[in-house]
Amino acid sequence: MIDVINLTKRYGKLTVLDDISVSIKKGEKVVVIGPSGSGKSTFLRCLNCMEDPSGGQIIFKGENIADMKVDINKHRRHIGMVFQQFNLFNNKTVLQNIMLAPVHLQLKETRKARIKAFFNKDSSIITKKEIIENARQNALRLLERVGLSEKADQYPSSLSGGQKQRIAIARSLAMNPDVILFDEPTSALDPEMVGEVLQLMKEVADDGMTMVVVTHEMGFAREVGSRVLFMDGGKIVEDKPPHEFFTNPENPRLKEFLSKVL
Amino acid sequence: MGKFNVKWEAFADSWREGGDARVIEGLKNTLTIAIIGLVIGIVIGVIIAVVRVMPKYKLLPKILDKICYIYTSFFRGTPMVVQLLVGYYVLFPLMGITVSSLVTCIIIFGLNSGAYLSETMRAGINSVDSGQMEAGRALGLSYGATMIKIVVPQAIKNILPTIGNEFISLIKETSVVSFVGAVDLYNAFRYIGSNNYEFMVPYLIMAMFYIVIVLIISLGIKLMERSLRKSDRRN
Numbered sequence A: 001m002i003d004v005i006n007l008t009k010r011y012g013k014l015t016v017l018d019d020i021s022v023s024i025k026k027g028e029k030v031v032v033i034g035p036s037g038s039g040k041s042t043f044l045r046c047l048n049c050m051e052d053p054s055g056g057q058i059i060f061k062g063e064n065i066a067d068m069k070v071d072i073n074k075h076r077r078h079i080g081m082v083f084q085q086f087n088l089f090n091n092k093t094v095l096q097n098i099m100l101a102p103v104h105l106q107l108k109e110t111r112k113a114r115i116k117a118f119f120n121k122d123s124s125i126i127t128k129k130e131i132i133e134n135a136r137q138n139a140l141r142l143l144e145r146v147g148l149s150e151k152a153d154q155y156p157s158s159l160s161g162g163q164k165q166r167i168a169i170a171r172s173l174a175m176n177p178d179v180i181l182f183d184e185p186t187s188a189l190d191p192e193m194v195g196e197v198l199q200l201m202k203e204v205a206d207d208g209m210t211m212v213v214v215t216h217e218m219g220f221a222r223e224v225g226s227r228v229l230f231m232d233g234g235k236i237v238e239d240k241p242p243h244e245f246f247t248n249p250e251n252p253r254l255k256e257f258l259s260k261v262l
Numbered sequence B: 001m002g003k004f005n006v007k008w009e010a011f012a013d014s015w016r017e018g019g020d021a022r023v024i025e026g027l028k029n030t031l032t033i034a035i036i037g038l039v040i041g042i043v044i045g046v047i048i049a050v051v052r053v054m055p056k057y058k059l060l061p062k063i064l065d066k067i068c069y070i071y072t073s074f075f076r077g078t079p080m081v082v083q084l085l086v087g088y089y090v091l092f093p094l095m096g097i098t099v100s101s102l103v104t105c106i107i108i109f110g111l112n113s114g115a116y117l118s119e120t121m122r123a124g125i126n127s128v129d130s131g132q133m134e135a136g137r138a139l140g141l142s143y144g145a146t147m148i149k150i151v152v153p154q155a156i157k158n159i160l161p162t163i164g165n166e167f168i169s170l171i172k173e174t175s176v177v178s179f180v181g182a183v184d185l186y187n188a189f190r191y192i193g194s195n196n197y198e199f200m201v202p203y204l205i206m207a208m209f210y211i212v213i214v215l216i217i218s219l220g221i222k223l224m225e226r227s228l229r230k231s232d233r234r235n
């Protein structure tokens, strides 16, 4: 799904990611843990080029998306991202939040065909109305799935943190992504809301979604992860299935880290 | 007070003899120039602000940025009257196009307030949380699409009071449009006064017209802000 080859990221003189190579396969749930400042977020954000790598390649569907010449917007549609701070669109209702990108991108994609069809009176082409209606139905279905149907017409400011994050996950799912990246999705939540979000992520995982999750939730890593990566100083120093990872950690830094968080 | 009576009579006469129509035309023009000018100003302000906050790795944004800089420097660095005169008597004739004084005023007021609003708009855009842009980009929307659909609407909401103030100053500044022969409130009341050289009452009433217009706009802004704040809480 995603092959990371010799990925390096520098901010000025500071090397944040140091020659990382790792590959993420379809259906895998890769959990990334590590101390603060070890480069977890930067690593995740390089996967969809929200940060441009300073060196190396990110191969997604056979194309190196780190190459500045590729149309990154086209690839990002297939790579969902869920943020610590939710980042729902404040000026849009919950339903609009979920529908916006699918509608916008499909309208853009079909614009030429629809204009041509208009002049040829060709009715086989999908119309703007149909695109919006399809997206609406899909959004309503997703809202039901995340259990927030009754919030469809509310604005994000009226939702709790947990509800916001569930909507953000629904917004990602609406694009039918091949993989979803999560950057500490529960770290900004009140403790009583962490469970509902983790539960939803678990359901998404059970449906076969490929996921890369930066988190401090060791229970989630153990239960849902197919692999756990430990990052330290811009490198991935441990990469194992959760059982081995937690029962016999080899790296001394990992041992120290686990003794603190477990 | 007897003297004031005479002056009032003079005004009333002049008002009846065509002054009323002139004031109505002046009021209409004043509002037209300010309203259309503001709309043009908002559009230009948004465009300039977006250019100025755009990442500047490539050459084109750099060039556009310079152009915007020169544009705003010119319009903020010269008096409105000069801009009107240059537009009406220099630029448009040189370009070989005939533009009525009213249209000239609308264009110049729009260009001028665009320059001022661009700075406000830029601050407004910067006040929107950067996570909004990130979320849009992560969904595969382009920079421009995210800007227009997500960031700019929130920026405009944040700077609504400043836009209201800009509207008020445009209304006040219309009093210079008679330099290029457009009929506005000042022009209309001067006409009334010059009928019999009695300026006291006409100018007093003119001042009241301006005050009432500005008060009405201020009230409108307050109501709008209050309803926006309410929707923030409810939603």
Ligand SMILES: Nc1ncnc2c1ncn2[C@@H]1O[C@H](COP(=O)(O)OP(=O)(O)OP(=O)(O)O)[C@@H](O)[C@H]1O
Binding pocket: A011, A014, A016, A034, A035, A036, A037, A038, A039, A040, A041, A042, A043
């Ligand atoms: N835009 C930036 N400019 C300069 N330095 C940066 C930037 N972004 C991140 N860094 C630095 O890169 C390093 C790694 O940051 P990163 O956010 O990836 O860490 P992290 O593992 O996600 O930490 P945390 O657990 O606190 O989220 C840090 O030292 C940080 O200061």
Ligand SMILES: [Mg+2]
Binding pocket: A040, A041, A042, A184
């Ligand atoms: Mg982080």
